[in-house]
Every structure is written in structure tokens, then in C-alpha cells.
Amino acid sequence: MHNTLPFLLAMVAAVVLLEMWATKLKIAYPILLVVAGLLVSFIPGLPVVKINPDLIFFIFLPPLLFDAAWDISFKEMKKWWRIIGSFAFLVVFFTAFSVALIANHYFAGFTLALGFLLGGIVSPPDAVSTGAITKFVKISRATSTILEGESLLNDASSLIIFRFAMIAVGTGHFVWHEAAMSFVWMVIGGAGIGLILGWLFVQLHKFLPTDASSDVALTLIEPYFMYWIAEQFHASGVLAVVAGGLYMSAKRLVFLNSTSRIQGFSVWESFIFILNGLVFLIIGLELPEIVAGLRSEGTPLGTAITYSLLITVTLIVARMISSYAAMVATILFRRSIASQVFRGRTSLLTPLLLGWTGMRGVVSLAAALAIPVTLENGLAFPHRNLILFITFVVILLTLVIQGLTLPYFIKRMSSFNTVFTVESDEETKREMKRGLKAHVYQFLKDKYDNELNGHVGMEKFLKHWEERTKATDDSWMNEKTKVIFLEVLESQRQYLTELNKDSKIDEELIRQQLYQLDLEEERLRII
Known part of the structure; x- marks a missing residue:
């Protein structure tokens, strides 16, 4: 040994x-x-490297x-x-x-x-x-x-x-x-x-x-x-x-x-x-x-x-x-x-x-x-x-x-x-991001319309939600906006899940966007 x-x-x-x-x-x-x-x-x-034949499948294949x-x-x-x-x-x-x-x-x-x-x-x-x-x-x-x-x-x-x-x-x-x-x-x-x-x-x-x-x-x-x-x-x-x-x-x-x-x-x-x-x-x-x-x-x-x-x-x-x-x-x-x-x-x-x-x-x-x-x-x-x-x-x-x-x-x-031939994914990505922005904006307007009006933090949240880590000042992210942000992320996941039902959309692009949402949620948790 x-x-x-x-x-x-x-x-x-x-x-x-x-x-x-x-x-x-x-x-x-x-x-x-x-x-x-x-x-x-x-x-x-x-x-000499020897592996028990009875275990070779069980070790590597599953x-x-x-x-x-x-x-x-x-x-x-x-x-x-x-x-x-x-x-x-x-x-x-x-x-x-x-x-x-x-x-x-x-x-x-x-x-x-x-x-x-x-x-x-x-x-x-x-x-x-x-x-x-x-x-x-x-x-x-x-x-x-x-x-x-x-x-x-x-x-x-x-x-x-x-x-x-x-x-x-x-x-x-x-x-x-x-x-x-x-x-x-x-x-x-x-x-x-x-x-x-x-x-x-x-x-x-x-x-x-x-x-x-x-x-x-x-x-x-x-x-x-x-x-x-x-x-x-x-x-x-x-x-x-x-x-x-x-x-x-x-x-x-x-x-x-x-x-x-x-x-x-x-x-x-x-x-x-x-x-x-x-x-x-x-x-x-x-x-x-x-x-x-x-x-x-x-x-x-x-x-x-x-x-x-x-x-x-x-x-x-x-x-x-x-x-x-x-x-x-x-x-x-x-x-x-x-x-x-x-x-x-x-x-x-x-x-x-x-x-x-x-x-x-x-x-x-x-x-x-x-x-x-x-x-x-x-x-x-x-x-x-x-x-x-x-x-x-x-x-x-x-x-x-x-x-x-x-x-x-x-x-x-x-x-x-x-x-x-590799199809260009750039236009699909742009369409998906435009759809996400429109979806998030409508989600916030439908659910938090009264709170958005006149609330500086909420207006800033609505304006900068897609900028992710570009923001250097996280003081505006209080517990209320954090809850809403998490709801927005979950809403985006639901939107992408529905979008994935379209056979013309490459699922790999959907998964990449979902992974970015996961990273964003993890960043949010440590703010």
C-alpha cells in the first residue's frame, strides 16, 4: 500500500x-x-497496476x-x-x-x-x-x-x-x-x-x-x-x-x-x-x-x-x-x-x-x-x-x-x-436577453407597481438589476429588495424553462443563462 x-x-x-x-x-x-x-x-x-475484473465496471462506468x-x-x-x-x-x-x-x-x-x-x-x-x-x-x-x-x-x-x-x-x-x-x-x-x-x-x-x-x-x-x-x-x-x-x-x-x-x-x-x-x-x-x-x-x-x-x-x-x-x-x-x-x-x-x-x-x-x-x-x-x-x-x-x-x-x-456547420448563437442570445428584460420589467410592474413609484431604492433596483457585479455600491440592497431580487431570479428561471420548450432554441444556451442566474443568486446571498 x-x-x-x-x-x-x-x-x-x-x-x-x-x-x-x-x-x-x-x-x-x-x-x-x-x-x-x-x-x-x-x-x-x-x-504493476491491477484492477479486479469484477469491479472494473462498477468503479468507472456509473x-x-x-x-x-x-x-x-x-x-x-x-x-x-x-x-x-x-x-x-x-x-x-x-x-x-x-x-x-x-x-x-x-x-x-x-x-x-x-x-x-x-x-x-x-x-x-x-x-x-x-x-x-x-x-x-x-x-x-x-x-x-x-x-x-x-x-x-x-x-x-x-x-x-x-x-x-x-x-x-x-x-x-x-x-x-x-x-x-x-x-x-x-x-x-x-x-x-x-x-x-x-x-x-x-x-x-x-x-x-x-x-x-x-x-x-x-x-x-x-x-x-x-x-x-x-x-x-x-x-x-x-x-x-x-x-x-x-x-x-x-x-x-x-x-x-x-x-x-x-x-x-x-x-x-x-x-x-x-x-x-x-x-x-x-x-x-x-x-x-x-x-x-x-x-x-x-x-x-x-x-x-x-x-x-x-x-x-x-x-x-x-x-x-x-x-x-x-x-x-x-x-x-x-x-x-x-x-x-x-x-x-x-x-x-x-x-x-x-x-x-x-x-x-x-x-x-x-x-x-x-x-x-x-x-x-x-x-x-x-x-x-x-x-x-x-x-x-x-x-x-x-x-x-x-x-x-x-x-x-x-x-x-x-x-x-x-x-x-456551426450556427451563430449570437442572435439567439440577444433575443433571449431581450425577452428576459421585458419579462422582468413586466413582472416587477405587475407585482410591485405601487412600491416602485417614488421609492428610490426600488427604482434603482429596477434600473440596475441586469448590471450584476458592475455595481460597486450595494447599500441599496436591503432585505426587502433582496427578497424581490430572488423572486425576479426565480421568475427568470420559469421564463427560461418555458422558452426551452421551443424546439428551435438550443438548450445549451438556456443552461448557460440558468448557470448565470445561479451565480447571481450566490453573489446576492453574500451581500
Whole structure:
């Protein structure tokens, strides 16, 4: 323990330093972390980082999924649900099927069940990698929502494939009708349990005498409860966390006050950053042990590399084919959507770019490491180290090759069509602020008209309410005006909530304005 703890602390420090370096170089930090972990792993004398396969999902996945569900706009997801659904489920199944066929045909001793196991592991693209890469290029909210929504849901579909493939490998047989019933229960049961628990947690926050610290602490453990309870009922823990996270995100204004929301944002941002950083470092650190396992199995390193390259190409090609199939289906059956997404002479390149956004990462590593060392009968799990090696190489190649080239492709295509064109938000922001000013003025006139007339403090309050911290003299803010100010802020939140029902308004702009209102309320509390 005394040797491991300093090493873990050094890993966290390395994550921070490498992220700063990556920002300076304008590349995605997961790329540097994986490469750094690989290089560090060759330093002699360092402790070996090992994680219990039974705990790998439980440690990393719940908070990562909960955070992604909390941040994404459900309104935008509904707008693009057909594309998101096709990529999150159909494309994942097609990719896993393609990998299974290739592995079963070309890999010595690889059964179809092992092929599906590998396919379930490497099929889902990673939201963290994509988000880190697109940070340096401007893409539209539609594109961002499609990529984030896909990554949020494809974790569930790929892990369902992974679970069924594990059963097939362990038992040697696969009953399709039982699998179909189990699949339905995992999807419906997982989402239902997540929604029920999300509702219960919201009620707990509302009725318990919590403060900001306890609110944030509860949100840190709630995704673990969602995942664990769903798994106890043999439902999908991933879908439980996603469904519960989406529900609680939609209710954040109901059960969290401004202090809890502000503190929670900072705590969760740091927590998720550390988790992601550690996982990507572990990806690099695991390689020497995986290679040693390959040698113990008698698999030549050159053969393993060839297999890995073949699977990587299969993943890229399968995603490209799926992207073009989605484009054709959209043009045939959803002409209104197709006119927004695929237009212009270069629209044929749009699926090519969507197909290139298939970097693998956290979920693939977690799934691979979760493969048990032995089967239930005590025999060694077949080709475990080869699967781990292929997964590592796939993550490394997709991160480095696709990750480094994706920003260039997006910049070149940014003027081609609406999917990769960033719409200007300035006019929307101006309209929203004008609407807020008119709403606040009318609110004050309707409720405090008599008190406004002839009251110097109230007139000054009405005149300067929108200037926020520009005011240097807060002596006019007495208890009466403070109460009214808080009512004004709450009224603005209600106005923005109603405004968010307009499908043309980007929810991210609404959330930014709500966050500013939270900051204003916190400033008011210390006056």
C-alpha cells in the first residue's frame, strides 16, 4: 500500500500535467495519456497496476455514464433520435457481427462466441475521446448531440452483446429465444429501474434537510446505487444509470438549489476528469502485462498485431458502411430531415466524416479487463490476453490515427453542410436577453407597481438589476429588495424553462443563462 499510493498520486499528477500539455499542443488529452502510459510502463521497478475484473465496471462506468446523461440535452436527443438510435443500436450490432465473422474466419481457434465477445468490446465509440478532440474545432450542436447521444446509448447495446457472448463462451451454447427475452428485460427493466430510482432520489433531495455539500455527496453515490440495484435484478445497469441520469438532469431546478448546482458542477467536472485520465493511463500501463500473457499462451506478437490491424480496419469500414446506409435510409424515409442534414454537392462526404468519429476508449478497456481469468469450471478463459491485446491496439490506433486527423477533416468540411456547420448563437442570445428584460420589467410592474413609484431604492433596483457585479455600491440592497431580487431570479428561471420548450432554441444556451442566474443568486446571498 505504501508503495502503491504514491504511484497512484503520481498518476493523478501526470494526468493533470499531460492534459495541460495536450491543451497547449491542441490535441486531445486521451492520446497523450495513452502514449504516456505506454512509455511509463517500460520503466523498471514501478508497481504493476491491477484492477479486479469484477469491479472494473462498477468503479468507472456509473459516474462516467451519469455525468454524460446529466450534460446532454434530452430535447436535442429527441430531435435527432432516429440517427442516434440507429448508430447506438443498429450500427453497434452490425459492427459486432462484422467483427465476429472476421475473427471466427481468420483467427486460429476463435469461435463465433469469442468473436461476438470481441465485437461487443470494441464496437462502441468513446464519448470522452470524441469530446476531447472536438474541443479544438467548432461543430454544430446537432453534430455534438448525435455523437454524445450515440456514445451514451451504445455503451448499453455493446455491453448487452458482451454479456450474452460471455454466457455463450462459458456454457458452450446459446438459446436465441431465451436471449431475446433476456434482452427485452435488460432494456425495459434497466430503464424502468433507473427512472424509479431517479424519482426516489429527487424526492430524497427535496424532503431531506440537505445542504450543498450533502447534495453533491449524494449525487456522487446515486449512480452507483442505480447500477448496482439494476444488476441485482439482472437488468442493464448501464441503461439504469442513463435513464436515471436523464430524469434527474431534467429535474435539477426542482431538487437542487443554486449553491448545490454550482458546487456540483465543479466537483463533478474534476471527478470525471480524474477518472477518465486514470483510465487512459491504465490503458497504456496494461500493455507489457498483456504482451507477457500473449507469450505465455504461445501467440506470436506479430500475429497478434496482424489480428489487431484487421479488426481496426473492420471497425472503420463497418462504421463507414453504416453511415452511408443511414444516409440512404434518411433520404428515402425522412426527406424533411435529409434536407437539413444531407444537402449540397459534398453531402456524400458527411457519412464519411461521421464514420471517422469512431475512437474507442474507456468502455472498451473496462469491458476487456472485466473478462474473468478463468471460466466457472476452473479452466483458463480462452484467448483472454489476445482479446486484451487487440482491444488495446484498437484503442491506440483509433485514438492516434483518427483522433489526430479528425480536427483537420472537420475544418475542411465545416462549410459543406449544416451538420458540420456551426450556427451563430449570437442572435439567439440577444433575443433571449431581450425577452428576459421585458419579462422582468413586466413582472416587477405587475407585482410591485405601487412600491416602485417614488421609492428610490426600488427604482434603482429596477434600473440596475441586469448590471450584476458592475455595481460597486450595494447599500441599496436591503432585505426587502433582496427578497424581490430572488423572486425576479426565480421568475427568470420559469421564463427560461418555458422558452426551452421551443424546439428551435438550443438548450445549451438556456443552461448557460440558468448557470448565470445561479451565480447571481450566490453573489446576492453574500451581500
